[in-house]
Amino acid sequence: MVTEASPAPVSVIGLGLMGAALAGAYLKAGHQTTVWNRSAGKADALVAQGATNAADIAEAVAASDVLVVCVVDYAAFHAILEPVKDALQGKVIVNLTSGLPDDARGAAEWASGTGAEYLDGYIMSVPPGVGLPQTLLFYGGDADVFAKHEATLKVLGGNSIHLGADAGVAALYDLGLLAILWSSLAGALHAYALVASEKIPAAALAPFAEQWITHVVLPSVKGAAAAVDSGQYATSVSTTALNAVGLGKMVEASKAAGIRPDLMLPIKAYLEQRVADGHGEEALAGMFEVIRSPER
Known part of the structure; x- marks a missing residue:
């Protein structure tokens, strides 16, 4: 039985550089971790660390109540989960896929229709920062869902912030900080070009x-x-x-x-x-x- 003291089983869906880092953080923290990726082979290193490689998306969904999704875009999110929507009743979907605020709101509405709870999150870090105490993650969605699973979410970054009930607000903050990053870095590179x-x-x-x-x-x-x-x-x-x-x-x-x-x-x-x-x-x-x- 899972208690507050025992890490909750987690399924990580999507094993790109960031998804693999998420799964690795859960394994390191002692979570029973199931992984799945559309293309074969990406799970091998994680399996060697103790992860279970699901044979298909249905097996990944069945393995855990908490589903952490990190894929290329919201179109991929829907393409992957739509075929198993009948199995999502009572699940918690933590969507860490990049997109626009309205993408997040649409995904939240879709998830609600399946009977799943939904949080939309953004990782304000590169993969090596996943799991560190200072790493910032933004979340939008039901505050009670965030509070219930806060310990599991903070495995991915100790500075995990719930911004509000609007599922799209995390995407908005992400875009805001990226605007600062890109313009600031571009300015620095312009300065370096001048001195060069x-x-x-x-x-x-x-x-x-x-x-x-x-x-x-x-x-x-x-x-x-x-x-x-x-x-x-x-x-x-x-x-x-x-x-x-x-x-x-x-x-x-x-x-x-x-x-x-x-x-x-x-x-x-x-x-x-x-x-x-x-x-x-x-x-x-x-x-x-x-x-x-x-x-x-």
Whole structure:
């Protein structure tokens, strides 16, 4: 009998790099772990660690009450589980598949129709981070379902957060953080390209980039959130007009260095639009109003 003290059996469906890491974390934590993947061979290393390789999806579903699904997209999620929908009554589906908020909401509605409970989650880490105490995971769905299975969910990352009853909210947070990641990394790579044009290694700039991010960028990100929520963009520090001029210089410098200025052009356009709209003396955070407006 499974008690609070004994790890719950888990079936992990989908054994790509992330799915294999999820199954590995459950095995390490002592969970009876059944695995299944559409293509053969990916379970071998996990079986060697003690996992049971289900012969088919029906066997994987039957083996555990908690089904952790990590596949390429929501179309694959539905294609895999639709044939066994009659066996999902009373199961808990933890869907860690990437997609859009409406994909998650549609999957939650579908799962409800099968009699299964459903949580939609997002792993804010790469596979090596799975199972670490600091690893962040977002979940959306029924709070009671999350609370009941919280110990099992936290095997995958100690910083597992329930964001609300809306199944789509985790996907929204995921997209938000990815927007920060991609734009920040692209900015860093642009900076490295600039210094590389003068034969300066990226490693020479990196320590100062870390200081800049810690002491300037992170406080700016936090301050921008407060400004956006209040709609107040007054500043006595650095105006939009001043930064628009700076972006113009950045584009010139990039062209002179022989690197593509494309990354900076939309930001320059946003700032110039704010200036044209009469908000040049306001803070950079006011760019939010251009970003969220319909294309003009």
